[in-house]
Amino acid sequence: MRILITGAAGFLGSHLSDRLLAEGHEVVGMDNFVTGSRENLTHLIKDKQFSFIRHDVSESITVSGKLDAVLHFASPASPNPKSPFGYPNLPLETLKAGSLGTFNTLDLARKFNARYLFASTSEIYGDPLEHPQIETYWGHVDPIGLRSMYDEAKRFSEATVMAYFRSKNTDTRIVRIFNTYGPRMRLDDGRVVPNLIQQALRSEPLSIYGDGLQTRSFCYVEDLVEGIYRLLISNEHQPVNIGNPLETTILDFAGIISRLTNNPAGFDYQPDNRLGNDPQRRCPDITRARSLLGWEPKIGLEEGLLRTIAYFKSKMGLA
């Protein structure tokens, strides 16, 4: 297949590009580098099957040649208000990537009669009142909250994807991506994994916000990409959760990082000043992915963290 990926210079987009190339597909990457990184593309552009278009998806998209699939992954994705790459500091960019960007990519898929896959998120469940989150759960999102530029844009995109599927017969798919970690995460986007690993590698105490008992379910990026690829080649049109159902408290998570990095500095408890409505728990029900795609995560937390720590070491000049 010849496949367009928007957000190809991002953490997930670049890994997905790797996988698609490895499967023998031709990949057209697109990014505007608002949060994506040129560095994530350096190995990709050496591949003859990879080409790149620098473009903002909120502007009308033209691609020469035919496309067989369109994957819309472009969007700021970090909730951290202190990072310049956090969506709270890129509100209009985030809202446009998840509305104009969605229309533009869907129109492109329609034009080529291509299959379409939208990168949705566990954030559409908001601060969930049900655990674990199953795909039929409607979510609990504040439409005017401080995270709403992201949550509502992703919900709007899902509604739009389903409208194209239902009224235009566009061959759509929706993946709801839960917390993912691995090499090529931005060091500077303020998310918990890069923050903790960097502190640990600097032998600093690890910052724990609040009591650290809030849980996350961290999926290693290779597992995630496997699930997305299976969804892409499937014919499933309803949303599918892809994430690791193993719930870990931030405290346990920080403990494992300390151990793997031999960091003796311990924890530094901070007041919980994260962005409003930061959910206390988030955990995917992956029954649908298991039964429809035969997918489940394979890589354990320690193994995934070791690989991620190795990447961060190298990025920080410590390797």
Next chain:
Amino acid sequence: MRILITGAAGFLGSHLSDRLLAEGHEVVGMDNFVTGSRENLTHLIKDKQFSFIRHDVSESITVSGKLDAVLHFASPASPNPKSPFGYPNLPLETLKAGSLGTFNTLDLARKFNARYLFASTSEIYGDPLEHPQIETYWGHVDPIGLRSMYDEAKRFSEATVMAYFRSKNTDTRIVRIFNTYGPRMRLDDGRVVPNLIQQALRSEPLSIYGDGLQTRSFCYVEDLVEGIYRLLISNEHQPVNIGNPLETTILDFAGIISRLTNNPAGFDYQPDNRLGNDPQRRCPDITRARSLLGWEPKIGLEEGLLRTIAYFKSKMGLA
């Protein structure tokens, strides 16, 4: 003030235009007639203070001369899947009016440093789990449901309006409009008020879907317009519910219509085949409107219905 209203040929837009003209403002109406009606403009275009631009708000908007206020009311608004004017049959138009249309009107307000008012809806509360609905309630909406092209577009618009308010200092307002009725409702858009009144005026039995015990809170259009006008001239930036808190069952409502029209034909109970997730109850908490705007509805259900019936009689050639 010189005020742009999108959706000026619609039920609410045309009444609001009347009111603004009566207050001495200059009104620029805009509509693409997808669901608006030319007939609603016939009396307006006779007014020298009124001008009209035929335009689709999902395309970039240019207006000559300065604007002091921008009111974004354009959108299909009937949930009826059987009507060609229902949003289930206009999914992309609805999604675009509530995304591209919102960006375009906000950009226009920003350009002129004008105040902005967005017509949101009680539908952002979805099928609510709390009664009555207060503005701080986050709502209960299925992002991929059969009504999501409308509900999610309105929620997305609210998120966008708040993003412009917070990050661009745009002088925004959000009104959440509950069920409204009155003259100039479309006879053919399949909503309950025109349906029941037309049946009554034809001396037919009134169709009741399900047991008729689902409630609605019907606000007469003149009351609604008063509330919107007060919000427009206020400096309130948080969403404000405007609607009538008097909850009435559909059965009671139909009974009043039968009596006022002297229709002896009774009721015709039908299976509840309305669009998925049609809420069982919807009722505004108007504490915020009362305290911030000194507003509450004044026109009783009988008086409002008598005026509405008179309008329908005339439209049906029965007056």
